[in-house]
Amino acid sequence: MLPLCTLNIMASCTQVRVSVIGAGNVGSSLAQRLAEKDLADVVLLDVLSGRPQGLALDLMEARGVERHNREIIGTTDYADTANSSVVVITAGVPRKPGISRDDLLLTNAKIVRDTVKGAIAHSPNAVFIIVTNPLDVMTYLAWKTSGLPTHQIMGMAGVLDSARFQTFIAMELNISASDIHATVLGGHGDLMVPLPRYSTVSGIPITELMDQATCDRLIQRTRNGGAEIVELMQTGSAFFAPASSASLMVEAILHNQSRLLPVAAYLQGEYGLEDVFIGVPCRIGCQGIESILEMKLTDSERAALHRSAQSVRENVDRAMKLLENA
Ligand SMILES: NC(=O)c1ccc[n+]([C@@H]2O[C@H](COP(=O)([O-])OP(=O)(O)OC[C@H]3O[C@@H](n4cnc5c(N)ncnc54)[C@H](O)[C@@H]3O)[C@@H](O)[C@H]2O)c1
């Protein structure tokens, strides 16, 4: 028997639709990637009238040049997002130099709550991917707001953080990034957990290819990867690599690829953690999160993951209280 979601996709087989909520830097770059990779028609929604419509028209005008036939619709009306297979939430403010992702908590909690309510009303069967920061906390809030089963909702961060670690390893060793597999688990914050033991160059652990001090320097640069770009740009935060990372997750879902990707997933005892969304390796297919892989961790790796989860939990509690009083 075909999995349920395959039927969903086949039912609208000529027009698989992905909705991207928030037509800012990440949202518009993601819309471009999805259409130009010929993955789906895209609905781009924003609270600002005119912006999503203008961006959609601009992307439509590139179709002949880029040679695809995907439709891109810009809108402020959630009705236009109806029957999406995947909804990606990128609405929310980015951070400024000198502040942390957690400082965005109150503003973005309200935005995520409202946008998830708007989108789920029209696409209750969609897989939801949250991008808005602070990522793990927003994914938890989105899940609470939506009432979705936990396999149908995940946060994007691990793919991006691993891609950064991969990039820095590639630059250090002067080896193609394509030959490097990097693993970063944990929350998308200063306490994220890059795992050199599980990061390899064509199968060789990086710990055999560089000394400890070099490895530590690359880990620190990975942890600081978002802030490094915020400091350089002075306005806004990274969006090309975040859009690529979200696009990879959308592709894994739409094409039912069974990719093993680090995503923020709801844990119920895995890694000794409960009731928290945090980055762990998951098998991603048409149902969303199809399973969570428990990697063997050393005591110190496990302790680092628990510290990261504890920080996410504290911020979830803060967000819940702020929302109650807002
Ligand atoms: N998870 C990650 O790895 C990651 C990576 C990059 C960015 N981010 C986060 O993603 C978010 C977006 O980043 P960006 O660079 O695209 O910001 P941006 O300012 O360019 O775009 C945000 C968009 O959201 C829209 N918006 C705000 N409130 C809305 C609402 N209620 N409904 C619909 N749209 C609304 C804004 O009008 C704006 O167009 C930020 O919170 C940023 O920190 C996360």
Ligand SMILES: O=C(O)C[C@H](O)C(=O)O
């Ligand atoms: O750093 C940020 O604030 C944006 C994003 O989370 C990133 O890692 O690039």
